[in-house]
Amino acid sequence: KAGVTQTPRYLIKTRGQQVTLSCSPISGHRSVSWYQQTPGQGLQFLFEYFSETQRNKGNFPGRFSGRQFSNSRSEMNVSTLELGDSALYLCASRPSARTENTEAFFGQGTRLTVV
Amino acid sequence: LAKTTQPISMDSYEGQEVNITCSHNNIATNDYITWYQQFPSQGPRFIIQGYKTKVTNEVASLFIPADRKSSTLSLPRVSLSDTAVYYCLVARSYQKVTFGTGTKLQVIP
Numbered sequence: 510k511a512g513v514t515q516t517p518r519y520l521i522k523t524r525g526q527q528v529t530l531s532c533s534p535i536s537g538h539r540s541v542s543w544y545q546q547t548p549g550q551g552l553q554f555l556f557e558y559f560s561e562t563q564r565n566k567g568n569f570p571g572r573f574s575g576r577q578f579s580n581s582r583s584e585m586n587v588s589t590l591e592l593g594d595s596a597l598y599l600c601a602s603r604p605s606a607r608t609e610n611t612e613a614f615f616g617q618g619t620r621l622t623v624v
Numbered sequence: 625l626a627k628t629t630q631p632i633s634m635d636s637y638e639g640q641e642v643n644i645t646c647s648h649n650n651i652a653t654n655d656y657i658t659w660y661q662q663f664p665s666q667g668p669r670f671i672i673q674g675y676k677t678k679v680t681n682e683v684a685s686l687f688i689p690a691d692r693k694s695s696t697l698s699l700p701r702v703s704l705s706d707t708a709v710y711y712c713l714v715a716r717s718y719q720k721v722t723f724g725t726g727t728k729l730q731v732i733p
Contacts (some may be wrong), residue, residue, distance in 0.1 A: 513667075542721065552668070552711075552723035565720035599667045603722075612658070613721060615667025 511536065513602050513616035522624045529589040530619045536537050540564075541583040542613065543575060544599040549606030552599070558583055589623075595623045633728040638694045642699045644727050646712030651717045652714040657688060657695045662709045662726070665700050671710075672697070699729075 514533040519564075522528050534541050542565075543555040554567040558577035576583040587594055597620050601613040629647040633675070636642045656675055660668035672679055674686040674695070685698040698704060709726040 531705070551725055552662075554720050554722045557720055567720065567722075581635070597665065603666070612670045612673060613668075618665070618667055620665070 510512040513600055513614050513618050515598075515600050515616035515620060518617065519546075519620045519622075521624060522590050523624055524590055524592060526590050527586060528590060528621060529584055529586045530598055530600075530621070531587075532583045532600030532602075532616060534583070534600075535614055537615070538602035538604050539581055541577055541581065542601045542603075543583070543585050544601065545569075546597040546599060546618075547595070554586065590623045592623050595621060627715055628724045630688065630710075630712050630724065630727045632725065633715050633730065634731045635732055636702055638703055639701050642702050642706075642729060644697045644699075644710055644712075645694055646697070646730070647694045648712070648714045651692050651714055652716060655670065655692075655714045656716070657686070657692075658713045658721075658722070659684070659695075659697045660711045660713065662711065668711060668723070702729075702731050704731050704733060 516531045524599045538560045542557040544552050545555055546552045554561055555569055558567040558576050561577045577583045597618045599615055599618045601615045603613050643731050656673055658673040659671040662668040668672050672681055672684050674684045674688050676688050679686045687696045707730055709728050711726040715721045
């Protein structure tokens with residue numbers, strides 16, 4: 510069974526640009542969550558999608574957005590990039606959003622560098 | 625959201641048993657306790673999950689007292705490859721899964 514796939518693995522963008530990151534969850538998983546990880550702030554929750562609907566949202570500005578497609582693949586978009594957006598962006602998938610299955614499977618992440 | 629508190633760092637020698645305790649005083653009835661392990665520049669990896677008493681798998685054991693206000697992750701006979709950050713999470717149905725600061729475990733040869 511293939512794991513969670515995130516593309517691209519590395520990305521360099523300049524300030525003011527926008528970026529789109531992609532996440533393909535494990536086959537059959539319907540819940541996809543996104544996280545930002547930086548040395549200073551640790552792992553911070555961005556948002557979670559389940560069946561194409563955003564179910565939960567973290568405390569990030571509106572420049573951060575996401576969506577989920579009918580095949581459960583998800584994308585996140587960051588517009589008007591700032592230097593502080595440089596981070597490892599992680600995607601995690603779960604079979605469902607039920608508590609009894611809180612085991613989340615993470616991808617390798619996308620390392621975004623904003624210059 | 626139940627807040628979790630765990631030590632920032634721990635050191636252990638190879639071959640020893642390591643116990644990492646997490647405090648979650650305001651845990652709710654429907655909350656489950658989950659532990660993850662993360663190596664640098666990789667996504668976290670699920671270790672173990674429990675609701676009460678004791679859970680054991682091939683990697684670790686999780687001890688949860690009756691009041692569920694804390695939990696202890698036990699790693700038997702650690703090796704250098706167990707050096708990582710360990711996160712304790714508490715979550716319930718449809719709630720966002722958030723990570724705390726974690727415990728940085730350093731295994732010493």
